Amino acid sequence: xxxxxxxxxxxxxxxxxxxxxxxxxxxxxxxxxxxxxxxxxxxxxxxxxxxxxxxxxxxxxxxxxxxxxxxxxxxxxxxxxxxxxxxxxxxxxxxxxxxxxxxxx
Numbered sequence: 001x002x003x004x005x006x007x008x009x010x011x012x013x014x015x016x017x018x019x020x021x022x023x024x025x026x027x028x029x030x031x032x033x034x035x036x037x038x039x040x041x042x043x044x045x046x047x048x049x050x051x052x053x054x055x056x057x058x059x060x061x062x063x064x065x066x067x068x069x070x071x072x073x074x075x076x077x078x079x080x081x082x083x084x085x086x087x088x089x090x091x092x093x094x095x096x097x098x099x100x101x102x103x104x105x
Contacts, residue, residue: 019076030069041092045085046078051092
């Protein structure tokens with residue numbers, strides 16, 4: 001169940017020269033900073049985009065955090081179709097019925 005107080009994030013990777021640093025920061029955010037009760041989704045993009053978290057996932061337990069953090073890619077492949085990544089992130093977020101939605105990338 002969602003309320004207006006819940007925080008929602010859809011995290012996606014950026015492919016650049018700081019790829020490993022950025023993705024390590026995303027993993028740390030998911031593991032230690034994302035508020036309990038938030039919902040998060042992950043989108044991977046290179047020359048195309050895809051949902052790698054299975055939609056928006058509730059973060060309640062450490063197991064939920066581990067599930068998401070383990071899906072953050074640690075190696076880069078392909079190009080940088082940021083537009084496709086943003087479109088996919090939008091689709092992932094708007095399939096959830098909650099009102100507070102943010103893209104962090």
